[in-house]
Amino acid sequence: MSSARGSLRLLEKCINMRQLKQAHAQIVLGGLGENRFAISRILAFCSDPNSGCVAHAQVLFRQTKQPTICICNTMIKTLLLKGEYTRLADIYRQILHDGLLPDNYTFPYMLKGCAHLRDSQIGEQVHGHALQLGFDFDVFVGNTLILMYSACGKMEDAHQMFDLTPQRNAASWTVLISAYSKLGEVGAARELFDQSQVKDRGVWGCMISGYVQNNCFKEALGMFRDMQLAGVKPDEGIFVSILSACAQLGALDLGTWIHRYLKRVGFTLGIRLSTALIDMYLKSGDWALAIKLFANMPQRDVISWNVMIIGLATHGDGRGALELFAQMQREGFSPDETTFLAVLSACSHSGLVSEGLREFKSMKAVHGIEPRGEHYGCVVDFLSRAGLFNEAQGIIAMMPTSSSPSEKAVAWRALLSACWRHGEEQLAELAARCLLQLEDHSGAYVLLSNVYRRSGRHGVAEGVKKLMWGRGVAKPPGCSSVEIGGSVHEFVAGERVHRQMSQVYEVLHAMSHHMDDNGATCTSDETIL
Structure with missing residues (x-):
């Protein structure tokens, strides 16, 4: 015994x-x-x-x-x-x-499973049993009910459960804020955040993450500053979200400050955090530091390799990206769909046609990965850039019938863009026609108009633009941002909402006069902005 x-x-x-x-x-x-x-x-x-x-x-x-x-x-x-x-x-x-008798452990476990399955039918049955046994006022059961209903797309029921939970804790607010953020309803998420009676690190992190997920990067940085003023210390997840925002905005100063802060306080740089820093430095232009950080990582995962390969591809170092891809495999890492997307993109940016075709063929033959529409689009892009239009059309014809309209549109858009570069007017018309059958987007009209303008057919080019306007297709305005003193300033074409816009125009006028005095020409300030 x-x-x-x-x-x-x-x-x-x-x-x-x-x-x-x-x-x-x-x-x-x-x-x-x-x-x-x-x-x-x-x-x-x-x-x-x-x-x-x-x-x-x-x-x-x-x-x-x-x-x-x-x-x-x-x-x-x-x-x-x-x-x-x-x-x-x-x-x-x-x-x-x-x-x-199920208890307050049974119900949360079951409801989490229903949330993963997005099965509200079983979830509602479990909810009914919880009510019968008097667990409807249990905060943990209530929180998982909010999670289950929101995961199943039943936001009214989720919010009702939130309202009925008598003793809400930080997790209650976090679950509902996260649910609204995932649906893209950032305004509703922010309203909940402002109403939250308990703002712990999880609630702050959830709202920051919600902003980043919905491309509200400036708002994420503002929320990060508010969190610091509130005396709440960020954790790894918050740093990863903020570094992602810095990467998208090119906010190198803030990203560098975070890196120095992490070093100063002795924060452990795990795989996620190191990868986020590398991504930030690559997208902000500090290529050398990104490579150094990657080389010094004690451990890596597939995402780390993917970020580095994509970074090299974006900077036009296709050979370097392919070498890194080979090193990744030598070190025992299996590439995934994203890896091949990065590799094919690298081949496209650097004109490596034969290398790109080789890696595309190896996806299924060697690695057992079925190419998706985005992969076909990359192949069409580098073939079209090289002027191999027959081969590019052949790749489009090979695309699986299961490809979505948006995936097929990527391929036709790549072909249309290359037609403009090479002056292939007849093929451009075919590509534009096929593209407009898939999506009524301004890009198709603009590219086709540019093809006609390049060949000297300005009247036809203007006709394409008028057709676009007549169909009510709007061209998204251009947007740029600049970081000064740790603050990101954003400018949208045609807008004058920035508080220092008058000073900006003064500088532009001064630059324009200076260029005129020196024999240079300058477009109008309206066009510049």
Whole structure:
């Protein structure tokens, strides 16, 4: 008996499934195979994302006679952590069949599973049971009900659950703010944030992340400054979000300040944070520092490699991107769809046609990755840029029938753009016609108009522009931003909303006069902005 109890203690020391199975065997031989603590511990170990085994957990659970609600909860959690969401309902039915009462652990686990499956039908049944058993006022059950309804797209029900939760905590606000952000309703998310009675780091981080997800980068930076003034210290997730905003805005000063701050306070640069810094430096133009950071990373993942390859591609170093791709594979990393998108983009930016075709063919043949519309679009782009229009049309014809209209539009747009560069008027008309069948976007009209203008047919070019306006297709205004003193200033063509716009125009007029005095020409200030 003492050896069996020793085996129970061994469970706490297991680090892999082999050791766990050995300890389990000793427990069974010692007569403690039905010991509830042992069963719970074994099931809990099986839920480990790295070391666990859901199959072993399922066999053990099936062999357990009269499992307690605690054991059932542990099994549900195991399936949840392992992503086996479709099997949760079977365990829940067994709980009800055996006459066990679900508790405040059962309901949150089940509702999280329903959220992953986006299955409101089962979720509503679980909700009904929670009401019957008096758990409707439990804050943890309430929060997961908000999560479940919002994940299933039932925002009215989610908000109603939020309103009915009597003791809301920070997680309550975070779940609903996140839900509205994912739907693109940033205004509603911000309104909730402002109403929040508890603003911990999670709530701040959720709102900042919501802004970044919805491309509201300036607002994200403003929220970050407000958070600092409130005395709330950021965590890794917040730093990653802010560095992403800095990368998109080219806010190198703020990004560099964050990097120095992280060093000063001794913040550990994990894979996510290092990758975010590399991405920020690449997009802000400090290529050398990005390469240095990447070289010094003690650990990398596929995302790190992808970011670096994309960065090299964007800077026109196609050869460097391909060398990095080869190094990635030598170090044992398997490329994914994003990797190949980066590699093909690098070939397109650098005119590496044969290399691009080789890597495109290797996607399915060597790596078992089915190319998507974006991959075909990249191939069409580098073939068209090289003037290989027949080959480019052949690639478009090869695109799978399952490709979405937007994916097909990418390929035709690449072909149309190359026609403008090469003066291929007849093919441009075909490409524009096919593109407009897929999307009524200003880009097709503008590119076709430019093709006609290049060939000297200005009247036809103006006719295309008038057709675009007549159909009510608007051309998105140009936008640029500049960082000065840690603040990002944004300018949109045709707008005069910036508080220093009068001073900007004064400088532009002065520059224009200076250029005229020196024999240069300058477009009007309206065109510049």
